[in-house]
Amino acid sequence: MLSVSKIDKTMKTAGNNWPIxxxxxxxGILPCAAFAFIFVFAFSVQAKAQEQVGDGRFETFDTQExxxxxxxxxxxxxxxxxxxxxxxxxxxxxxxxxxxxxRQGIYSPQLQEAYGDLAxxxxxxDDFESAIRVYTDALQISRINTGLYSDEQLxxxxxxxxxxxxxxxxxxxxxxxxxxxxxxxxxYELGDLAYLEAAENYGEWKxxxxxxxxxxxxxxxxxxxxxxxxxxxxxxLGNLEIQTDTRPxxxxxxxxxxxEADLVLARExxxxxxxxxxxxxxxxxNQQRCRNVRSTSGQIVRECVNVQVENPxxxxxxxxxxxxxxxxxxxxxxxxxxxxRQIYDQSSDLGSVERAELEAQIAQxxxxxxxxxxxxxxxxxx
Numbered sequence: 001m002l003s004v005s006k007i008d009k010t011m012k013t014a015g016n017n018w019p020i021x022x023x024x025x026x027x028g029i030l031p032c033a034a035f036a037f038i039f040v041f042a043f044s045v046q047a048k049a050q051e052q053v054g055d056g057r058f059e060t061f062d063t064q065e066x067x068x069x070x071x072x073x074x075x076x077x078x079x080x081x082x083x084x085x086x087x088x089x090x091x092x093x094x095x096x097x098x099x100x101x102x103r104q105g106i107y108s109p110q111l112q113e114a115y116g117d118l119a120x121x122x123x124x125x126d127d128f129e130s131a132i133r134v135y136t137d138a139l140q141i142s143r144i145n146t147g148l149y150s151d152e153q154l155x156x157x158x159x160x161x162x163x164x165x166x167x168x169x170x171x172x173x174x175x176x177x178x179x180x181x182x183x184x185x186x187x188y189e190l191g192d193l194a195y196l197e198a199a200e201n202y203g204e205w206k207x208x209x210x211x212x213x214x215x216x217x218x219x220x221x222x223x224x225x226x227x228x229x230x231x232x233x234x235x236x237l238g239n240l241e242i243q244t245d246t247r248p249x250x251x252x253x254x255x256x257x258x259x260e261a262d263l264v265l266a267r268e269x270x271x272x273x274x275x276x277x278x279x280x281x282x283x284x285x286n287q288q289r290c291r292n293v294r295s296t297s298g299q300i301v302r303e304c305v306n307v308q309v310e311n312p313x314x315x316x317x318x319x320x321x322x323x324x325x326x327x328x329x330x331x332x333x334x335x336x337x338x339x340x341r342q343i344y345d346q347s348s349d350l351g352s353v354e355r356a357e358l359e360a361q362i363a364q365x366x367x368x369x370x371x372x373x374x375x376x377x378x379x380x381x382x
Contacts, residue, residue, distance in 0.1 A: 086125065093118045109145045112138050116156065128163050135160050149186045157183075170214040177205045191243045196250060199236055203229065203257040210264045219272050226265035230332065233258030237339075248343045249350060252358065255343075259336035259365055266329035266372045269322060277325070279317035284308045326372065333369045337362060 097114050104110060115138035122131035139156045146152045157180045164173040184198035206229045209215060213222065237254055240246045290304035340362050344355065 090118075090121065093121065107141055107144050109141065112141045112145075112152075112156075115141065116159075119159070123159075123163060128167055131163055132160060135163070149183050151183070151187050153183060154180060170209070174205075174209065174215070177202055190239055191245055196240075196254075200253050200257065203233060203254070203261075206232075207257065207260055207264065210261070219268070219276050222268060223265060226261055226268065229261040230258055230265065233261060247349070249347055249354075252340065252343060255336050255339050256361065256365075259333050262329045262332040262336070263365075263368055263372070266326060266333070269325050269329065270372070272322070274315075274318045274322045277318045277321040279314045280321055281313050281317045282311055283314045285311045330369060330372045333365060333372065337365050337369065340365070 093114070097111065097118065100108060100111055100114060115134050119131045119134035119138065122128070122134060135156055139153055139160070142150065142153045142156060157176055161173055161176045161180070164176065181198055181202040184195060188195035188198065206225070210222070210226055210229070215221075217225065233254060237251060237258065240251060240254070285308070286306050287309050288304050289307050290302050292300050293303045295301045340358060344350070344358050344362065350358065
């Protein structure tokens, strides 16, 4: 079952006494945001100055130093103008929010759009931290007014995903993807195109997490996440295939996603030493070891003790466990290939381009599956 993100857990308390950070925090971030805005226009100013040199406006200067100084003056002038424009725009939006809060309260539904516009302004000048804070306030207001699982939150969550992705905040981005899919799965019907799109986006993000190992997971956590993703695709396919109105062609991306999850896991298994796998027999055995000792009376007696020794079969069982895991993934990929081949053979709705793309996709998957099978049969891989 998908876990609701940390954001979801935190925001469930919003209906009580959760203050809007925007209403309580000062606007001291203004200089930082304005400073960021300056750099957006730096290169355009230089280009403008160079154009003016080219059209003869600086021809009265005798040296390159004088031209450079004139360019610097023009750049500073443009930066001051841009900064003033940004400050004025920021002040207008801030004032509009303050007035709206005063008239309608800090949880007014109308504030959602106002916060969204302000957050977008911050994002334009790369002040991403401020944009995240304001978008989070907008998300809070949406949840208070429309419920925890309303679709009105989805555009805000999408913006938060984009910004956190740019900042490489991978855990936060993952939480937001979980939240977006969780809301979509509750709001949309299973066969709805919007639901299919949400499921595909969720799966593609999880695949990216695995391919790049963005969360820096160890083998066990990595494998568990890959298996969870494969199971997610399998459940999704099972639910969609029993729907009478599901077009087989709409399942292609989901089937492909499942095969890619299985391939990612198979490659991880192949590159992992067999010693990382849990053996199928007991790791240790109890043995009795005896020796002759002289008793206090001078007699020779036999003294025995039980000791724990390594099971010689345990290492082989680890090799077998790795082999079994490889074979399981190879079979899963082959099942996906068979599903795609069935769609290719039976569908009359695929165009010539789509058929060619699907055929190439099947061929590529077959090649990768064959490589995995060869690896699973080769003891040298262990």
